[in-house]
Amino acid sequence: MSGLSAEISHGIRGLFRRPGFAATALLTLSLGIGANTAIVSAARGIVFRPLPYPQNDRLVHVWAYWPGGAGNISFPDGVGIAERSRTLEATATYQSYGTVALTGRTPAEELHTSFVTPSYFEILGAAASRGRVFTRDEDAEGSSAAVAVLSHGAWTRRFGGDAGVVGSVIRLNGLAFEVVGIMPASFADLGAVEGPIPDVFLPTAAAARLMGQPPRTDSLRLYWGLGRLKPGVRLQAAQEDLDGIARQMEQERPETHRGYGLRVQSLSDRIRGGFTRPAFVLMAGSAFILLIGVANVTNLVLLRLADRRREMSLRAALGASSLRLFRLVFIEACVLAACGGALGTVAGVALSKAMSAWVFTNVSPLLDVSMDPIALAAAILCSTAAILLIAAVPAHHARAADVVAGLSSGARANLDGGGGKTRKALMALEVGFALVPLAAAGLMARSFNTLTHTPLGFETRRLLTFRMDLVGPRYQDPGARVNLADAFLEKVRAVPGVEAATVWGPSMLGNATWVVNVAPAGRPNDRPDAFTMLFRHSVSPGGLDALGIERVAGRDFTAADDARAPLVGIVSESVAKQLWPGQDPVGRQLVRSAPGLPPITVIGVTRDARHRQRYSLQDVADAGLIGGLGPQRDIYLPYAQRSNNGVTFAIRLADAGPAPVEALQRAVAGLDPDLPLSDVRFLEDRIADQERVPRALAGLLLGAALLAALLAATGIYGVVSQAVAQRTREIGLRAALGARRGHILRLVVGQGLAPLCLGALAGLAAALSLGRWLEALLFGVRGTDLSTFAFAALSLLVVALLAMIFPARRALAVDPGVALRAE
Amino acid sequence: MIELRNLEKSYPLAAGRVYVLRNITLSIAEGEFVSIMGPSGAGKSTLLHILGMHDGDFTGEYEFRAELVNKLKPRDRQELQKRNIGFVFQSFHLLDDLTVYENLELPLSYRDLKKSERQAIVGDVLDKFNIVGKKDLYPSQLSGGQQQLVGVARAIVAKPKLILADEPTGNLHSDQGREIMELFKKLNEEGTTIIQVTHSETNATYGNRVIRLKDGWLASGN
Structure with a gap:
């Protein structure tokens, strides 16, 4: 039993011999590490993973602002930027809004459109998987080219993946267009940033003909700008460049460009900017869960170590050095934590997979939050840090085995001797860590409640x-x-x-x-x-x-x-x-x-x-x-x-009842058989859709908070429960000496109250500072809303007191005679 | 082998220091079988722990095989203990999670012996104590007597010069107690010095010298 392998094998055997302890610790760790792994992966996808475009760090999004508003640029502005910019080596304009009717079918089907300049595909490094994309000539001013490129989704859904569709003619709004290409499934189109994934890409020159839009004039601001910075050019330099161009436009065309300005931002910010803050919020939530899990398992191992005091003393008596005792406990804790880490990582990978599918469908198809090797490595690194922390604290305590006290026949473990102060400190940390996500979830829940209860000012039913x-x-x-x-x-x-x-x-x-x-x-x-x-x-x-x-x-x-x-x-x-x-x-x-x-x-x-x-x-x-x-x-x-x-x-x-869609379709077909109805939905469903993101955020945070509270309660229960077990003789003695139930209850609950209150205070302070940061995500609630914080703290204290009640009841049931005889 | 000179052990209390051992001066030669006796609270177990080098917090001098224990650093004291002393406890103190074989192997593992050496030594001890058939059993699967037999086997497995036994038969039936004491006698005859703490006059007769303590003072036996 001297070697490392023997100690590892002993650690594994120990897990099987104490299934309750092992199951609690493994479950706690799996939850903490699993949640953390999935969220780390998501955060990498949202914040750190490069966009799926070549030279992605040089791609920029261009938009405009004017007195009282901001938004799209006009097509001539896009041309102006392309001609004058000294910092952009390539530019494109695109609009991904609106639908066309795929006619010649009954009923006519709607296709979501994206009108783009050919450079759009070039800048995004995209080529057609079949056929080709547009040429510059096909998008030239006055071009009558009627060409279309299908998205991979539209090709498979609407045309059954028929390769023969390339070169065939389809009718859009009654006009003939030749399908010249099909984009690959991997192409992440920017249209998905603000709407559904486009079905068909068309040259901007076709917009007027197809959509009835006026010609490419300054008065119609429908386009976004896309650009690629010249090598070595910083965003700030590009902004200064566009500021100059906007000033020129204002001087040249004051009637349409008074107070006009251009803004440039990285394409990454454009696509992911909105998700960065929620990602960090969720990351913080999962980190708190992991930290509580770590504190919890450390406490569990410490509690077990207190039970093994005699064993540690005996090992020391038999010649184990303090280093050997440290190693023994460290390895045992590592075995436990590594098993939890492995389970958690597996759970995290599964969770990440599910989350990735959910995000693609419900949040944005441009966000890739799936697990990749770097995310997995980062998650494993977090888990390893957690494991080392869990193992180091009890191992440090094991070093100081007191042979005389541990082996004396009447020796009784007491809390402090068995790492009691550390356990109380960990208990305070757990409460503090749990309070932060609980307060954040409270704020998000109130925000969501305000959002859903703020009158819209019109009747949404039916x-x-x-x-x-x-x-x-x-x-x-x-x-x-x-x-x-x-x-x-x-x-x-x-x-x-x-x-x-x-x-x-x-x-x-x-x-x-x-x-x-x-x-x-x-x-x-x-x-x-x-x-x-x-x-x-x-x-x-x-x-x-x-x-x-x-x-x-x-x-x-x-x-x-x-x-x-x-x-x-x-x-x-x-x-x-x-x-x-x-x-x-x-x-x-x-x-x-x-x-x-x-x-x-x-x-x-x-x-x-x-x-x-x-x-x-x-x-x-x-x-x-x-x-x-x-x-x-x-x-x-x-x-x-x-x-x-x-x-x-x-x-x-x-x-209330089903929508009379067929009657509506008959009504429109009677007027124009080529006119499709698009996006038929009850308004209440749209409202529910709109509430999806804040609901998901509130739900995820609430889940994290409940998990945190549950883990903290389990930790508190463990500490108090063990303390009662270790003080059974004392409690029996006190009862024999006439202590009333109130005294015993105070004895049990009192020892946990100080760390509870200290933890709650620290948690409140942390939650207050984090709340300010959370404020931007809130609807109608301040990030420092004291009533929410007080409610969160009170809820956590109630949960903590409930966790103490069960051990307290055991303490009240101690039979003085039995307790004293047991000694 | 052992020289104690003016050894004292005390604890600070609010009302002043409380002495557990007072002015103990004592010599024990190699090959002796000494029984320490006295009423409860006399300081027997405290003295045993000091002799076993678990407790270094005392005043006076403790010389063990020509080394001044009270001058040694804790690490050196532990090394000296590992090389020379084995322990037998009243409550056996076997590790419940380890088999008989593993319990016997444990002291050797702390002495950094190779696995093959450990196997050979443990095999010999199992054979000597006639417990080969029990080597894969856990302590809970043994009777009290068998557990203490393993306890003694564990104490001698690292070939100590001195065995310290704290009430070794305190938790055993008289027949089992007798067997253990016979075993101690045999070990002593083979050259191992034995110091036991006991309340039993009968057990004391297995030894060749009795030291009596009373209220921390050496009452007789020096």
């Missing part, structure tokens, strides 16, 4: 929503779009079970927004900040009532508010208060920032309604105000006067 893209030659005339919408609404209102129906801007709580930059008429507006960006929604007469948005002043739209009538609008209360504080806005006019556009006369005011994405991680990443908080700056225009191609319909059903 509201079926869907989109139609009125594009192509047939709908180039705005009047044709209005006629189609009116005719469709008339048919829909006749469908049994439909209570009301309206056009409803682009809303549907999605990311897509239409904006208009306005200033009150009659005020000086030569300064860039004179204009305010409002979110624009197109509705039908009676639409606001159909949606349940309360009008507080003025009138609703009527059929007379058509294309021939002066442009009218209804503003939200926040707009009224901001632009005309203390005044009645009805009858006042708003002028537009773009020259030549007619003013809008305000005819009414509504209560604020939350139409847009209420909670977005991109807002968190941009350090902006989360959409659902603060004033809602909206303006409603009659669809008859502002008929966008992409139009959303909202149908209020009389009863």
Whole structure:
């Protein structure tokens, strides 16, 4: 038994001989290490893993800002950047928004589009897996090339993976396009950052023809910029370069570029920026679980060591040096921890796999959180550190075996002699570590509760929503779009079970927004900040009532508010208060920032309604105000006067039940058989979708917090339970001397209270500082919300006291006679 | 073999120092079989632990085979102990998780003997004590007498010059106790010095000298 192998074998045998101890320790470690392994892997994927593009560290995303708003650039701006930039060696513009109808099938199917310049594929290092991508000529100004590249998903789903589709002609919105290529399955398209994975890639030159968009003018900002920095160029230099270009644009085209600026950020930040903070939060949560697990198992090993005091003394008496005793306990603890580590790593890999699939489907297909060798190595490194920590503390205690005390016939272990102070310190640490995720989970839960209970300002029940893209030659005339919408609404209102129906801007709580930059008429507006960006929604007469948005002043739209009538609008209360504080806005006019556009006369005011994405991680990443908080700056225009191609319909059903999709399809097919209904869903499902990320965050943190509390409770139970076992004789003696139940209870609970309170105080301090960092992720709750912290601390104390009750009951049941005889 | 000169052991208490051993001056020659006797609290076990070099916290001089134990560093004291002393305990103190063979091998493993050497020595001892058939059993599978037999075997496995036994028959039936004492006598006759703490006058008759302690003082036997 002198060799290392003998001690390892003894350690393994010891595990089998004490299955309860081994199971508790292994479960604790598996949970801690498993959670940590999966989260480390996720964090690597989100924060550290390179993007799947060549020269990924040089890729940048370009967007624009202007007085009162920020967002896409226009196509000419993209061209301007490409021509003038000294820091970007390649640029591309792309828009991944909207759908086209795959016609010639019944019913027509919708395909999500991405209009890109050919350089887009070149910059991302992507080539078609079959066929080819576009050429520059095919995207040249005025090109009539009708070519399309299918995504791998669309090719397999819509075309059954038929290789013969390359070279064939498909009809999009009734127009013939030749499929020239198919992208590989591995191609991570940037369109997935803000919407569904595109089905079909088309040259930007085809957008006007296919979508009915105006030609490539400055007035239409629909594109994002993509660029690759020249070698050795830093982001800051690129920003300065773009600042100069924006200033030139402002001087050259002041009517469209007043106050205009360009922003550049790394593509990695664009794709992952929103997920960085949640990843760190989850990493912190899993680290706390691991730390509690480590403290717990260390405590368990220490408790067992206290039981083995006689053995350690005996070994010392038989000649074991303190180093040998250290080695013995260290190896035994290592065996235990390594088994837990191995189990935890296996669990972590499985968890990571499941998480990877979940993230791909539910969060973003561009995030690869799967396990890779580096993540696995990092996780194993964490586990090894944990193992060494677990092994070192008890081994250190084992060195100081007291032969005389340990072998005396009447010797009794007492807490301090068996590492009691260390165990109490570990207990305090466990409480402190558990309180941090508990407080964080409390904040997230309150945030989620606030999010889901903040009134949206309109009636969401039984509201079926869907989109139609009125594009192509047939709908180039705005009047044709209005006629189609009116005719469709008339048919829909006749469908049994439909209570009301309206056009409803682009809303549907999605990311897509239409904006208009306005200033009150009659005020000086030569300064860039004179204009305010409002979110624009197109509705039908009676639409606001159909949606349940309360009008507080003025009138609703009527059929007379058509294309021939002066442009009218209804503003939200926040707009009224901001632009005309203390005044009645009805009858006042708003002028537009773009020259030549007619003013809008305000005819009414509504209560604020939350139409847009209420909670977005991109807002968190941009350090902006989360959409659902603060004033809602909206303006409603009659669809008859502002008929966008992409139009959303909202149908209020009389009863809860399945959506009458077939009736709706029949209604639209009667008007245009090539027109598909897109994205048909009840609004409440969209709301649930929108709440998915904060719900997942709150849920994951809550799970981590409950696990932490459970582990801490187990640790406290173990310490107190062992203390009661070790003090049985003392308790029996006290009882024999007349101690009442209250005295015994105080004796048992009292010894745990000090570390509990100290741990809680330390945990509160840590939670307070972390809470400030968490604040950006919260909806309507401060990161330093004291009531949440107090509730978390109180909950943990209750859990801890409950964990003490069972050993305390055992102490109360000690029979003095039996306890004293046992000695 | 052993020379104690003015050895004292005390503990500090609030009311002053409490002495457990007072002014012990004692000589024990090699080959002796000494019994330390006295009432409870007389300091017998404390003296045994000091002799066994488990306890270095005393005043006075302790000379063991010409080495001044009280001047040795703890590590050197432990080395001296490992080379020379074996222990037998009243409660046997076998390790429950180890088999008989492993219990016997344990002291050798702490002396860094090679595995083959250990196997040979343990094999000899198992044979000598007639417990070969029990080598794979755990202590819980043995009777009290058998456990103490293993305890004695373990004490001599590293071939010590001195065996210290603390009430070696205290937990045994009289027949088993007799067998153990006969074994000690035999070991003594083979040259091993034995010092036992005992309450039993009968057990003391197996030895050739009795030292009596009372209230920490040496009452007789020097």
